[in-house]
Amino acid sequence: MNRVIEASVEIMIPNKNPCCQKSGAKVTTSATIHPGSFSDPRAMRSTGVMKHYQVKNINSGAVFTVNEGESILSAALRQGVMLPYSCKNGTCGSCKGKLESGDVHYPFHPPLALNREEIGEGCALLCQAEPTEDLEIRVREIEAVRDLQVRKMPARVIEKSLLAADVMRLKIKLPSAQRLQFLAGQYLEILLPEDKRRAFSIASAPHSEDIIELHIRHVEGGGFTGWVFDELKVRDILRLEAPLGTFFVRNDRPERPMIMMGGGTGFAPLKSMIEDLLSHNDKRPLHLFWGARNLDELYMHEQAQQWADENPHIQFSSAVMEPANDGARATFDGYVHEAVLQQYPDLSGFDIYMSGPPAMVDTGRAAFIENGAKERRIFFDSFEFGLDVPVRVLAKSH
Ligand SMILES: Cc1cc2nc3c(=O)[nH]c(=O)nc-3n(C[C@H](O)[C@H](O)[C@H](O)COP(=O)(O)OP(=O)(O)OC[C@H]3O[C@@H](n4cnc5c(N)ncnc54)[C@H](O)[C@@H]3O)c2cc1C
Numbered sequence: 001m002n003r004v005i006e007a008s009v010e011i012m013i014p015n016k017n018p019c020c021q022k023s024g025a026k027v028t029t030s031a032t033i034h035p036g037s038f039s040d041p042r043a044m045r046s047t048g049v050m051k052h053y054q055v056k057n058i059n060s061g062a063v064f065t066v067n068e069g070e071s072i073l074s075a076a077l078r079q080g081v082m083l084p085y086s087c088k089n090g091t092c093g094s095c096k097g098k099l100e101s102g103d104v105h106y107p108f109h110p111p112l113a114l115n116r117e118e119i120g121e122g123c124a125l126l127c128q129a130e131p132t133e134d135l136e137i138r139v140r141e142i143e144a145v146r147d148l149q150v151r152k153m154p155a156r157v158i159e160k161s162l163l164a165a166d167v168m169r170l171k172i173k174l175p176s177a178q179r180l181q182f183l184a185g186q187y188l189e190i191l192l193p194e195d196k197r198r199a200f201s202i203a204s205a206p207h208s209e210d211i212i213e214l215h216i217r218h219v220e221g222g223g224f225t226g227w228v229f230d231e232l233k234v235r236d237i238l239r240l241e242a243p244l245g246t247f248f249v250r251n252d253r254p255e256r257p258m259i260m261m262g263g264g265t266g267f268a269p270l271k272s273m274i275e276d277l278l279s280h281n282d283k284r285p286l287h288l289f290w291g292a293r294n295l296d297e298l299y300m301h302e303q304a305q306q307w308a309d310e311n312p313h314i315q316f317s318s319a320v321m322e323p324a325n326d327g328a329r330a331t332f333d334g335y336v337h338e339a340v341l342q343q344y345p346d347l348s349g350f351d352i353y354m355s356g357p358p359a360m361v362d363t364g365r366a367a368f369i370e371n372g373a374k375e376r377r378i379f380f381d382s383f384e385f386g387l388d389v390p391v392r393v394l395a396k397s398h
């Protein structure tokens, strides 16, 4: 895998999904941060004899084995222990857990979504951390995705259509006799040469059977998304792995109303969730907020408005950064999380689902917790770049 190792970098890291709620801090990576140091992977791998470490999750009692050179998250997923995750590249913070005993190191790059204080308090990023001894950890486990089989499969592009100037809708069809079982909100990865992968949320609902819809934003300078816009043709074959991720609607507290907040193509997994809820006649109150730079980027505004018009339990609000100049649509001028807070100054009673740009997710999380939201009732997918994108690119805001 073409991952970049940078031995000494100094970066400002926003605080994300803390297991310890401290603000962002400057982290200088070095070989001496404990627990959870950043060390040269070649040194760890030169021992010749494969080591194995036992990890126990104190929260659930689950015990699993991690091979030398394997992340705690990969080992857990391989053995059916479903830990939360999203980006798998150390930037979103979804996989954060607490080390109760034992130590880990970070062979590939520093734990971007942890600050020094959190490391000192025993927090670890389980998608990046590898044990250096047996561990006891504390981390929330996901029940509902445990039984879904993650598979690699080919899929044929059957539709490619522009939804906005920089958003492409792809419809892809699985081979006949193949069905993809997934939970609304999950994502897939397109498998590319040289072990590269690109993550995209599934925009269609699970009941749409063998046809999967994706909403792909053209990233400036982006290799894959540029190729999708310029070269990919209908009938081409893509290879993918799915279903992935732990972003899905929780049903354990059905009395709690939901707020869904999407930024740009962050609308895609929320669309899947809403279509799925509607198909199950789920009448939980739901308020969808969709934010973008301008009205054009609210590329399925009519669809969202239609859900609200036809279903009394659904509300829809939009927010744009650039002045709207469109009397027909009532939009909030500003950040989408501000639109949420304007209508819901007390968020303590809500389950919150967020997807879209990392900056929106980070800002939203912090602001919502400040306004009463319970951290464990905030669920999100942060649209980070691929694993092979260098640390210095991941570290800057995008
Ligand atoms: C769980 C999840 C779900 C997602 N769902 C969606 C979705 O539904 N829709 C969607 O549009 N997006 C989604 N994303 C984001 C999507 O995965 C990224 O936009 C995509 O990976 C970009 O791929 P790319 O190959 O086009 O860009 P890349 O080639 O990876 O480039 C990314 C950025 O890094 C820069 N860059 C790359 N390499 C270098 C280098 N060597 N030096 C300096 N700069 C460099 C590029 O210029 C560009 O700005 C999701 C992400 C995640 C993690």
Ligand code: FES
Pocket (backbone or CB within 6 Å): 084, 085, 086, 087, 088, 089, 090, 091, 092, 093, 094, 095, 096, 113, 125, 126, 127, 128
């Ligand atoms: S930081 Fe580990 S899954 Fe995102």
